[in-house]
Amino acid sequence: MRQAVFEERYGVDWNRFEQWLDRDERRRKRTADAAVEPANALPDVDVPQAYRHICQHLALARDRQYSPELVDRLNRLALRGHHLLYGARARRGAARSLEFLVGGFPRLVRAERGFVIAAVCLFFGPLAALIAVLQAYPDFIYYLVDPAQLAQYQEMYDPANKRLGMREADDNVKMFGFYIFNNVKIGFQTFATGLAFGLGTLFYLIVNGVVIGAIAGYLTGIGYGTPFWSFVSGHSAFELVAIAISGAAGLRLGAALVAPGGRSRKAALVAAAQPAVRLMYGAAVMFLIAAFVEAFWSPLTAFPPATKYAVGAIAWAVVLGWLALGGRARGA
Amino acid sequence: MLDTARRIATPEGIELELRLAGPVPRAGAWALDFALRLGILLLASMILGALGGFGAGVFFLLWFFLEWLFPAWCEVNWGGATPGKKALKLVVLHDDGTPVRWPAALARNLLRAIDFLPLFYGIGLIAMLMNRDFKRLGDLAAGTIVAYQEAKPRGFQVPAGAPLAPAVPLTLPEQRAILDFAERAQGLTAERAEELAAIPRELVGAASGPAATERLLRIANYLVGRK
Numbered sequence: 224m225r226q227a228v229f230e231e232r233y234g235v236d237w238n239r240f241e242q243w244l245d246r247d248e249r250r251r252k253r254t255a256d257a258a259v260e261p262a263n264a265l266p267d268v269d270v271p272q273a274y275r276h277i278c279q280h281l282a283l284a285r286d287r288q289y290s291p292e293l294v295d296r297l298n299r300l301a302l303r304g305h306h307l308l309y310g311a312r313a314r315r316g317a318a319r320s321l322e323f324l325v326g327g328f329p330r331l332v333r334a335e336r337g338f339v340i341a342a343v344c345l346f347f348g349p350l351a352a353l354i355a356v357l358q359a360y361p362d363f364i365y366y367l368v369d370p371a372q373l374a375q376y377q378e379m380y381d382p383a384n385k386r387l388g389m390r391e392a393d394d395n396v397k398m399f400g401f402y403i404f405n406n407v408k409i410g411f412q413t414f415a416t417g418l419a420f421g422l423g424t425l426f427y428l429i430v431n432g433v434v435i436g437a438i439a440g441y442l443t444g445i446g447y448g449t450p451f452w453s454f455v456s457g458h459s460a461f462e463l464v465a466i467a468i469s470g471a472a473g474l475r476l477g478a479a480l481v482a483p484g485g486r487s488r489k490a491a492l493v494a495a496a497q498p499a500v501r502l503m504y505g506a507a508v509m510f511l512i513a514a515f516v517e518a519f520w521s522p523l524t525a526f527p528p529a530t531k532y533a534v535g536a537i538a539w540a541v542v543l544g545w546l547a548l549g550g551r552a553r554g555a
Numbered sequence: 556m557l558d559t560a561r562r563i564a565t566p567e568g569i570e571l572e573l574r575l576a577g578p579v580p581r582a583g584a585w586a587l588d589f590a591l592r593l594g595i596l597l598l599a600s601m602i603l604g605a606l607g608g609f610g611a612g613v614f615f616l617l618w619f620f621l622e623w624l625f626p627a628w629c630e631v632n633w634g635g636a637t638p639g640k641k642a643l644k645l646v647v648l649h650d651d652g653t654p655v656r657w658p659a660a661l662a663r664n665l666l667r668a669i670d671f672l673p674l675f676y677g678i679g680l681i682a683m684l685m686n687r688d689f690k691r692l693g694d695l696a697a698g699t700i701v702a703y704q705e706a707k708p709r710g711f712q713v714p715a716g717a718p719l720a721p722a723v724p725l726t727l728p729e730q731r732a733i734l735d736f737a738e739r740a741q742g743l744t745a746e747r748a749e750e751l752a753a754i755p756r757e758l759v760g761a762a763s764g765p766a767a768t769e770r771l772l773r774i775a776n777y778l779v780g781r782k
Contacts, residue, residue: 274567275567278565278567278568278569279567279569281569282568282569285727288724288725288726288727288730289727290730290778290779290780291727291730291731291734291778292779292780294727298571298572299705301565301569301571302571302572302573302652302705303705305565305571305652305653306652306653306654309565309651309652309653310653310654394607394608394609394611394612395608395612396608396609396611396612396613397608397609397611397612397615398612399612399616400611400612400613400614400615400616400619401611401612401615403615403616403619404615404616404618404619407619407623408619408668411623411665411668412668414665414668415665415666415667415668415669416668416669416672418666418669418692418696419669423669476696489695492695492696493695493696493697493698495696496662496696496697496698497658497662499662500658500661500662500665500697501658503661503665504661
């Protein structure tokens with residue numbers, strides 16, 4: 224078939240499809256004239272079929288070496304149709320997100336337990352070790368933390384303070400914003416640097432464990448233990464576990480590169496990215512909760528330390544119970 | 556043919572063609588986004604600065620949002636492009652050419668945290684130069700590509716002449732080559748154009764010099780469908 228005949232025969236269909244695409248674009252943008260429907264407009268139900276015809280015409284036009292202009296036009300139409308048909312997936316509603324948080328995320332954490340346990344050891348190991356070491360050798364802190372920074376921490380957790388964990392001039396909302404900005408960024412860094420064959424994640428997990436452990440150990444050693452522990456107890460469960468889970472997500476990426484198994488490294492990475500990012504969804508929510516608690520509950524001194532320890536214990540029980548039991552089938 | 560063109564197979568058994576964006580346009584888009592972010596944050600700091608500690612908290616939240624979530628939100632809900640990408644007519648797509656959705660958009664944006672190390676997206680740039688799809692690490696992991704938006708039909712700008720049917724049938728790449736030649740002929744020196752026009756012997760026959768150029772231009776006129 225000659226090109227002219229081909230164009231004459233099917234041009235009408237192409238025009239109708241193109242008009243439908245244009246109209247759909249206006250509908251999405253909610254332009255005023257979107258409702259105007261020309262007489263011979265393509266009904267929505269016929270769009271997939273029209274798209275398949277155009278795909279077929281594109282293949283024919285290429286094969287028959289029709290003019291580049293025509294091939295480009297059909298390619299453009301097919302591409303727009305492709306975007307529309309395969310881009311539209313059911314939207315995840317709020318209910319789905321909630322289901323993920325309640326059940327899906329704990330299931331995922333358990334499914335990835337190898338990486339989670341590794342990250343927990345890498346992070347909580349140095350943390351606990353440093354607390355213990357600094358009780359016996361308090362001066363060891365000067366190898367790890369700058370004295371000026373140490374003075375800042377001392378000021379923040381001075382037992383004479385009216386509020387804990389912040390300097391006198393700081394405001395709750397400011398600290399909330401800062402915690403979000405800073406802590407979530409640490410989580411993202413811990414995760415993303417896993418792409419360096421897991422080394423970045425390893426580094427951030429250990430360094431954060433060491434620094435947090437050092438500060439905790441030091442403040443306990445100099446007798447600031449009560450204000451420090453009553454400050455951190457409330458949010459520690461969410462924040463520390465979120466760091467460990469970010470680390471697990473990073474290790475997941477790193478492991479895909481180090482030991483891709485039967486796939487190419489690239490394919491293994493793409494496959495690992497999906498669960499890793501889903502771990503990060505949950506970690507981000509935990510960081511958010513931690514920041515909220517840290518800014519608005521943890522600094523309060525109106526409650527005795529015993530109350531705050533109790534709240535902290537409950538928070539740990541909730542987090543661990545959620546991750547261990549959430550999303551298990553009833554009666555199983 | 557252009558080496559930035561990438562063909563993606565569709566379930567209909569055909570191949571669609573996309574043109575991928577290289578480091579330069581992407582850096583340009585990033586610079587625009589960065590300037591926009593800086594502008595918004597400066598403006599916000601002026602307004603929120605008056606609100607003391609509360610303002611500072613909101614400022615940090617805004618900064619966090621603009622840095623991490625806003626680009627992903629744009630890529631999912633705003634035609635696959637951040638404002639900078641939109642300005643440079645770029646669009647983020649899945650590897651299979653479909654519009655990007657939340658999981659992939661978040662993955663590629665969170666993983667920027669490694670791409671921008673050590674300085675000015677150094678790792679990202681090295682990664683982009685090392686694979687043929689110009690993917691930074693975030694794109695590799697998320698399974699996304701950055702392509703040019705399908706250009707509106709621009710048509711071939713062929714100088715007018717009496718159309719002439721080619722003596723032999725031409726394949727699509729050959730037709731494209733002749734049309735490209737016709738578009739650029741005016742920008743070339745006459746000597747260079749004649750030199751090039753003499754190459755397809757089957758088309759220009761015995762003609763040489765200006766006559767060969769003219770003949771090719773006439774064939775180009777035929778190819779764009781002028782009667």
